[in-house]
Amino acid sequence: MINIKAIITNDFKGEFLEVLEIKKGMTEEEINSIVNKALRMMTLKEKVAAMSGNNFYLLMLKDLKFGVRAYPGGGVPRLNFPPFYFTDGPRGVIIPGSTCFPVSMARGASWDVLLEEKVGEIIGKEARAHGANLFGGVCINLLRHPAWGRAQETYGEDSFHIGEFGAALVRGVQKHNVMATVKHFALNSIEFSRFKVNIQVNERTLREVYLPHFRKCVEEECATVMSAYNKVRGEYCGHNSYLLRDILKGEWNFKGFIHSDWMYGLKDTIKGIRGGLDVEMPRAKYYGRKLRRAVKKGKVPQDLLDDAVGRILRTVLKFTTKEDPQTYSPDLIGCSDHILLAREVAEKSMVLLKNQDDNLPFSTEEINTLAVIGALANMKNTGDHGSSHVRQRNIATPLEGIKDHVKNKVKVIYNNAIDIDVAQQIAQSVDAVVIVVGYTYKDEGEYIPRMSRGYGDRINLGLKERDGILIDAVSKVNKKCVVVLVGGSAILMEKWKENVPSIIMAWYSGMEGGHALADIIFGKVNPSGKLPFTIPEDPAHLPYFNIKDDEIEYDYYHGYTLFEKKNVEPEFPFGFGLSYTKFSYKNMEVESNKEKITVKVEISNVGPIAGEEIAQLYVGFENSAIDRPLKLLRGFKRIALNPNETKTISLDLAKKDLAWYNPNNKAWELESIEYTIYIGSSSKNEDLLTKKINI
């Protein structure tokens, strides 16, 4: 792409200075040396110009739409330093035509990190084919409460699990020389108040619960980090020197650049640059002219400016000069191979929550007539319409998926359930029923002032009242039914769960979701997803959440750690999901050496058909001298097994992952105690084998 010998003259004095040669395949030293030279040659105006997005409003005026192209920023035209081109995600590249994957929460339910890396690779390829080189879609905020509007953009409630997925997406995207942005740093888990809410958090909670997944992505060498809109301990994240300078750039030695979240992410020129924010997106409002003035007045030291510009130039150069593994022609965008992967992800992410008396799978041999009921069955419903909206028209709805699957073997009758009596009559007249209910972008998503219809966050944690009435009406007259839930996080189902034999959590399942769903309902695919969060019976069991508060405390416990600590039974535990076959665990072994603990276990498929199981490894801290969770996830593995097949899996657990953060010593400390190691099919103790180990 770039191979330019730039003879550089200083524009102002006209004197010959130096030759900067930017070429493919440069080493880190060569990049550093060029950037250092450039920093000496750049004018203040050029430096400041490299620290923001460019021409955003001009481009918006031209397109009259957001997201239809990549947005430039950074760059030094006189020195031939290339800009970055930002596009968003995470359910694919948002620019029209891209492959639309299931949302991240669904992907989290696949527990398949290798698959996530493949998703990342496709996103990387399509970004490049669109002319983008910065992907702002690695969203890894922790799901603290299911009402969070953007829950669908992250992977779940557990920091370890989110970190594995975030790192995998970074790896995949960056293979194609696209910079991955990890966002929103940090503690951004409420939508409506996101521009102002102040998150109070103690040091242990910050270090152990809300930051480790970010650290994992930094260790994966993510190119950039996006600061969050909210405040942490009284300071906006875009200015928060404790988060940005001390932790991210200091302790974690993050080498890339930090850019603001868009529009309202930076509120003050001097606080921003002092706080550690390198790039203001999507345009210069507090940087640009204001920053120049502040530097001239001596309010901002040159070295802070040079540090920021150096990071931007080095990072962009590193990615734009690396040899590409392939070429990126536009016909890659939304191509058939990519669509196939979207289907595989949808298949592996759907979670079978209930299946009484093997009600599913339905058989086309036994069913002659099938009713598909509910407006969502016939809707292209891939999730939020905010910044993560992938513009893809070719979407298989549940109804289309089912029709394509059964062809002319089964008569399919669709009813939108506007009239519940009619829906009930139809249900009574057929052999089996699929009810599709849940949410759309109108119920949950990103809160964008003046654009969002609602508040972003969910108002209701259960289904809409009408959906509940529909389920009751249909299940009363036809017991051969399945409820398919569409949504981005936990949906409470206490009111109707007992009335139906089967429930599938289908998520916003992307452009191939309808096909994947049909394959699961009719048994072509054996369901294998597991919940990446806990589903409570009662909202009172969840942490405090109020979208109107200006300040909120994030506690140490949430999700399964909270349920276990309080000894409350959830409706469905973290890590839970059924299959059409059965797996058994035996012969657990635990060994340890200086660095790690290795856990082995035999898993057998003891049921009638092939299937995939997700084994989960937890560590228990009941002997701790301090207050710690009863147990924490520390490993997982997906494994395919034929009927009667047994495989031994082995999972390594780094001893450092047993440590706790001691705020008094400002250090991670490993307790020398007896730990319990658990391995099994969900976080529920009854589903786990255990062994004790002394460290």
Ligand code: BGC
């Ligand atoms: C969102 C970010 C997104 C950005 C640009 C913001 O409102 O919070 O997640 O990357 O818009 O699309």
